Amino acid sequence: MVASAETAEDLLQEVFLTAHRKVSNFRGDSSLGTWLYRMAVNHCLDYLRGRQNKMARTTDSIDEEGMVEPVAIAPLVASAISRLDLERAIERLPDGCRTAFVLHDVEGFQHHEIATMLGISEGTSKSQVHKARMKLRAILKGGVSAPRRALSAQAGRA
Amino acid sequence: MNCSTCQPLLSAYVDDAMRADQRAAVDDHLRACAACRVLAQDLASIRLAAGSLEPLIPPAHVWHRIAAAAETHPRASGFRAWWFGWRPLAAVAMTAVLAAGLWRVGTLLQPAGDSASAPRVAAVIPAGESDPEAHYTLAIARLEEVTSADQDLLDQETAGAINAGLTVIDEAIAESRAALRSEPQSESAQESLFAALRRKVAVLQETLGLINEMRKGNQDGAARILSEINR
Numbered sequence: 001m002v003a004s005a006e007t008a009e010d011l012l013q014e015v016f017l018t019a020h021r022k023v024s025n026f027r028g029d030s031s032l033g034t035w036l037y038r039m040a041v042n043h044c045l046d047y048l049r050g051r052q053n054k055m056a057r058t059t060d061s062i063d064e065e066g067m068v069e070p071v072a073i074a075p076l077v078a079s080a081i082s083r084l085d086l087e088r089a090i091e092r093l094p095d096g097c098r099t100a101f102v103l104h105d106v107e108g109f110q111h112h113e114i115a116t117m118l119g120i121s122e123g124t125s126k127s128q129v130h131k132a133r134m135k136l137r138a139i140l141k142g143g144v145s146a147p148r149r150a151l152s153a154q155a156g157r158a
Numbered sequence: 159m160n161c162s163t164c165q166p167l168l169s170a171y172v173d174d175a176m177r178a179d180q181r182a183a184v185d186d187h188l189r190a191c192a193a194c195r196v197l198a199q200d201l202a203s204i205r206l207a208a209g210s211l212e213p214l215i216p217p218a219h220v221w222h223r224i225a226a227a228a229e230t231h232p233r234a235s236g237f238r239a240w241w242f243g244w245r246p247l248a249a250v251a252m253t254a255v256l257a258a259g260l261w262r263v264g265t266l267l268q269p270a271g272d273s274a275s276a277p278r279v280a281a282v283i284p285a286g287e288s289d290p291e292a293h294y295t296l297a298i299a300r301l302e303e304v305t306s307a308d309q310d311l312l313d314q315e316t317a318g319a320i321n322a323g324l325t326v327i328d329e330a331i332a333e334s335r336a337a338l339r340s341e342p343q344s345e346s347a348q349e350s351l352f353a354a355l356r357r358k359v360a361v362l363q364e365t366l367g368l369i370n371e372m373r374k375g376n377q378d379g380a381a382r383i384l385s386e387i388n389r
Contacts, residue, residue: 075199078206105208130169
């Protein structure tokens with residue numbers, strides 16, 4: 001979700017220490033697991049919001065993702081996508097669509113749940129997940145060069 | 159429907175989250191368009207591969223660091239009591255944090271046995287204990303006996319997260335023992351072994367607390383039984 005092992009380790013520590021500080025505020029109106037889960041997700045989101053300017057810039061760039069090239073190359077096969085390749089590709093996604101993608105496709109949350117968590121509309125959640133998948137496809141199919149091609153094409157249009 | 163109207167719908171299509179009439183229109187286009195057909199297959203494959211990613215388990219040194227940070231936290235004096243009473247919570251937190259996806263990405267984690275960077279955690283060896291390793295080993299054996307008998311009380315996901323965490327710790331223990339065999343006088347290898355053993359004791363205690371909470375739904379009871387085992 002935060003695309004960095006070091007950051008994830010720092011956030012995990014913060015979640016534990018925050019739970020320590022705030023456990024007296026736990027009212028029992030949800031399960032303890034839900035309370036902690038929400039705290040962990042919120043920590044990630046706070047961290048990501050801190051990088052909001054960068055996120056807005058990169059999200060803008062993928063808003064203009066063009067149509068795919070009409071080339072019928074061999075389709076991706078899920079079992080042939082290596083974990084490492086996929087995780088590295090996910091790391092390269094812009095924060096906004098990576099968050100929605102991880103919550104939906106990796107964690108299995110529904111769009112309406114993601115919308116509540118992120119404070120966005122359900123439609124935005126859907127479009128962010130779609131953009132993330134398109135971006136991942138470009139990365140996984142094109143190696144390192146595909147996204148650069150896409151970005152330079154957008155720069156050319158701008 | 160043409161490619162430019164079809165493509166934005168393909169995620170909803172592979173998620174099976176569209177109206178029947180829309181789906182039929184997409185199906186019609188896909189039958190006629192190889193490029194969009196491949197795109198739909200690609201998106202479905204990405205979704206499937208992402209959903210199949212295994213949770214990443216934090217390496218042992220992260221737990222050591224958190225334990226050390228907790229000890230030096232402003233409320234450190236209360237931490238032991240808190241941690242002790244809330245051991246079941248710690249196990250839930252481990253699962254929750256893992257499930258929250260903190261560890262799904264950015265996977266180039268350091269090896270589990272990277273004990274050189276692991277801060278010291280507070281010693282839990284009783285005063286006068288002459289053979290700490292035997293002490294830990296005995297505690298672990300006792301805890302494993304109790305927890306393995308009742309582990310089926312835990313849900314599969316929690317048990318999986320805990321067992322994965324224990325596997326990481328076991329690897330750290332094995333690496334430390336190997337290092338000690340080649341360098342018997344190495345203090346860092348010795349400390350690394352003790353740290354990993356302490357971590358295993360702590361995780362097993364957390365597991366036991368959780369099992370007990372599951373059984374009784376009683377936080378106080380969990381803490382009391384834990385204190386008896388700890389004695």
